[in-house]
Amino acid sequence: MLARAITHALVGLEPRRVEVEADVYENGLPAFVIVGLPDRACAEARQRVRSGIQSAELKFPGGRVTVNLAPAGLRKEGSGYDLPIALAVLAASRQLPHAELDRHAAVGELALDGRLRRVGGVLAVAEGARRMGIERLLCPTESAAEAALTGIVALPFRHLADAVAYLRGELEPDEIAPPRYAERVAPPDLADVRGHERARRVLEIAAAGGHNLLLGGPPGTGKTMLARRLPGILPALDAQAALEVTRIHSVAGLLSHDQPLVEIPPFRAPHHSASTAAVVGGGPGIRPGEASLAHRGVLLLDELAEFPRPTLEALRQPLEDGFVCIARAAGRAIFPARFQLVATMNLCPCGARGDASAECSCSAQRLAAYRDKLSRALLDRFDLVIAVPRPRADELAAGPGEASEAVAERVSSARELLAVAPLRRTAEADDLLTRAVDRLPLSGRGRARVARVSRTIAALAGAEDVRPEHLGEALAYRAPQELAA
């Protein structure tokens, strides 16, 4: 007897329809085979499904059981196929009505005692099902809120037995429990920052204009501390962006049960030992990298010069295009990666440069090699570059600075202004820019960056056009020539 359940496999973020076909041949020798290119986790479903069905006080069919995951050429990964496999096997052994099963998609991992466990990527599976015209998704209780974001009717179940009872028409499914929004851990606040007037100002500009920011300076001056305070002054994500981010985080298995929808800009800070695949995405299963996990949020690269150069160069494409395209033998995937890059670095290998109380002991060669790590092309992607000096003792003893909340308000009103219409430069500002290109000197790209930043500064000031004072300030945050040389 033959039966079929429907689920979706993920290629990158794209759902692909997968039909789980089960064939039970009662007279065959007892065996349970899964074909259709399952990976290790998926092939091990055999043990979980057998135990799960028995724990649900249902009968695992005798004889030969063959499960085919069609299309057979597409690689199936993970444990989300457990539930559809179990349901297909039960239908094939006449313990479930076929017709009901056809109207549902299913996803979830089985525990040996038959309980359902959440898996990553449920959001994308639900989207795929909706696109196929399937209106109902059987899923673990913990994933239901996530699936429901797509508008599908998500049916939450705690146990395989409940799902079977529902399909038999013996049980009404539970309501989806509204997510218990856990108290968010507040991001670090700018009020903790003493001194650092220029860095505070630049963080505000970076947040308002979504500019990439490079903080240079000696170790221990607070570069990382400052960078970590950027997410706290960014506006919350709009509905569209939140869904994009949630989709990526769902695939990566990062969603928490409490917060199915990611509403605040994500903040990712991979260590510099991270591989290129971990940063931009890839791996055998083509998973999103840190760059995509930071989509619509902040990617912090602490100690930029310690990252291997290929990793940094690989980031140039997403910085330009806003997505990562990963091609592997197993297939091709596109992940959105429109993130704001914040990086910190010392000004020289020994770290003393920029510190008045220490003397740099780097040789010319070491210094050149250190700075060569950053290509011009990458440096060109930073709109704002500043040196963070070591604060003086009196400054550290001073009172708290302005809180993030106040800054965030200015940021969001500047964003609204920028969204309406691009601000134009006055003739005087144009003159100043021309003068700066000759005098400072500024490259073509550098000129464009300064122009962009000056618009943000004007918007923060609530001005109607970009005046020389806005442009002048933008020029102060350009990439210094000693880093570019």
Add this chain to the structure above:
Amino acid sequence: MTELALAVFASETGTHLIRPPASARWSAHLRSFDQAAYEQRLARDGFRFVARSSPFFPGLLRAVHDPPPGLFVRGDVDLELLSRPGVAIVGTRACSGYGAAAARALARDVARAGLIVVSGLARGVDAEAHRGALEAGTPTVAVLGCGIDRDYPAAHAELARRVAETGLIVSEYAPGVEPAPWRFPARNRIVAGLAAATVVVEARERSGALITADLALEEGREVFAVPGEITSALSAGTNALLKIGASPLTCADDILSCFGIEPASVVRIDSALLELLPASADELVRRTGRTAADIARELVELELAGAAAVYDGVYRATG
């Protein structure tokens, strides 16, 4: 004229020759050397050769005790530039912000007064000296320690291009010669030889810049040293020079008076911020009580006016 043949022979054999040697190899080279063809090739690649015997060969350089057989030249400017009164500005490659700011400001000011800035196109002080002269809009002369067709260090290819646009790049080495450590002291003698005065901006205790200063002293040229902090290793070389009698240099006028040039009256920029330099932007905010945005604007104004420069986040007065 065997000087071109000699220069090419010295380059090819990797030897330091100023007079034809008495070797069979040299005679063989001289016999097979096709000067016209070689000159044609040079011209095709945009280089010139000025022989020691040529009237265009700078007299000051001819006067040193081991002048090169000739100079290969890149750049289209009149060779008379090499004979104009020049100042060599040299120093360490790993300079501090202080050294960089001082080198650039000095170069700019002496260039404005009409002197030619000569340096070695190396990283650090050398590059800042060239940039300062370019900022003043005057030609500058760069002396290479490798073949005239090379840009060394490669990072300064763009700077070399800008130097050659209005000034000259010279080398005693024929095209194709690789940079080698022993060639740099030899290059330094040309830097010192081309200039009537040599300024050492920042130098460690055993810096190549001190070789330049020694060579200049041997030839009886004026040597200036820019004083630095007594505790700074980067200024140990310059401070030692001062101790043995080099003239301390605190502003461009010190050089100009030695050339008999009236220091031009400089338009002083009136800014309260200038008094507070050197300082980081944050310190200025604190000491003036003005906003960071406001300070940033004014500092850029000062930079554009050439009155201040920023290195590693520290603003310094350069007026």
